[in-house]
Amino acid sequence: MSNCSPCSITRIEYDGGRHPILLDDLRNARRGKGWTQKALADRSGVSEQAIYRLERGIGSVATLNAAMTALEFRLTGIGPGKTLAEQLRARRLKRGIALDALAVRTGLTRKTISNIERGGGSIASLMRLMEALAPKAKRRAPERAYWGQGDKEDRDSRFTPPEFMNNIYAAFGTVDIDPCAHRLSPVVAKRRILLDEGGDGLIDDWSGRLAFVNPPFSAQLKWLQRAHEQWRVGNVEAVVCLVPARTDSVWFHDTLTADADICLLQGRVRFLDTKGGSQPTPFSLMLVALGTTAQQKAAWNGLVDGLWLARR
Template identity: 35%
Template sequence: MDIGPAIRRTRKSVGLTQGEVAALAGVSRQAVVLLEQGGGRMSTLAKVGPHIGFRIIGLANGDNPAAQVQAARRQRKMTQQGVASRAGISVPTVRAVESGTASMAALTSVLAVLAPKAREAMLVRAHWQERRDVRFTPPEVVEWVLASFGPIALDPAGDPRSFVPAERVLTEADDGLATRWSGRLAFVNPPFSDLTRWIGRCCDAWDRQEVEMIVGLFPARTETTTFRERVFGVADVLLMPRRLSFYDEHRTKMFPAPFALMVCIWGADRDRVLDFAGRTGALVLWASDAAKAPSTGHDGETGSFPKA
């Protein structure tokens, strides 16, 4: 298995740049570049892999490559000495691979012995390729939104097959980017392939007072100019504590999203936001009071993060 190109293909399939993956994983961009060249350390792969949905198939079951290697060796009734001899590496190096502390080169050598036909998983890529935007909001998220904020008046990026019970649904043919929004509450789970324009559209709808409240579910792309200049400090931002499993066009549950998610909320009073945060376990980054409508302004309190 040529693991470097496999990592690169998986990363590109979810529409993330090397810099974006680095930011999500808490590593340097150069570390990601090195991984995609087949170098670096398994410890870096352990940080990067969950954010791009990287999995090795054709090896053995396990939560990570280190566990898979150990399981595969035992299934094949091989000793660490036997693997080391055939891979041309030392026994301590095999132990390091099985503990996840070895180099990527050592992992490649071991894979060549244990699973020469191993490859990266295709299923996550099939669900998360950039051009596939039929991705319905999980029913539990819809229930949390309804419980905390009330009935949904508008779904501007909607689909009649989704779980969102909006009074008005704008489909792709209706073009929610161009059509004027209306109603008390708009819930937005947009096509992630056009994320920047949809977040900008939410900002425009709020600025123009087209709706009273907006709840948007987005990838946590906090490094973008749109987020930094138009969302942060204006909307309350909730950082979700875990990856969500969306649903496909057949209402079949998909693999968990290989990236972090955030919920951006414009116009809701603090009690409603806190209620939603309590239901989801999300961390709240509060908007500045100056950005809120007069009826929803509050004094600062412990735990808030106002815009500087």
């Protein structure tokens, strides 16, 4: 990009080249979630190499859009639209700039600009377009004030606090496997299945005596079904799941209530976030236990307030 006009967006020196601060912010957003490049690639539906190149200013607008969607990364100072390409087109139309005039201003062809406005093109060309149309564009601050229904990643990047886990260990014993583990989670387990290492607890077999599951809440039903399946086939002797108290699915009523012991917890648990802070859940929680004993349930009753539901 050394042949384009000077950019009024702040630049950074990185890997021997000059790239807009947008890409630096994108990389920081990934790291802020505790994701590796592979984890972002998996969530974006692209290759790890594509993310590596993206963070160095190389690649396609399609890759950038996919990464921005996975990270819930948005910009302000452009215009309305669901994608960056749509925002730039809205910006051009609002300013009344014809494609031919913008082509002269940016040094890009009319065809290239049209392609970018449809979500295609290269990152290098996109940045030149942004320099001309939205030089003051910047990252929109992430909204993390509450666990809203639309704030998927916020709900999924929360970790069971150590004091709660101490009650789990005391009542049910040592955790042999954490199938939906996170590197920042304080859960102590003999084996952890980590997404950023290529593992997937929804696919990989579980093992051991006790599994503890604090799953991504946006995929709660999938994880409960997986826990039930792994317990039923005998891969683990017992499973304890900490999940929101959602009881509306047919599977919950027809299958889970027949096989699991379910404890409705009193009060709210203060979950940890990726930055070390804590916040209580805005919803009630329940403990779903498969294969646990009456003695273990009694031990839990002595540690945590709650109500065990009668087995169907």
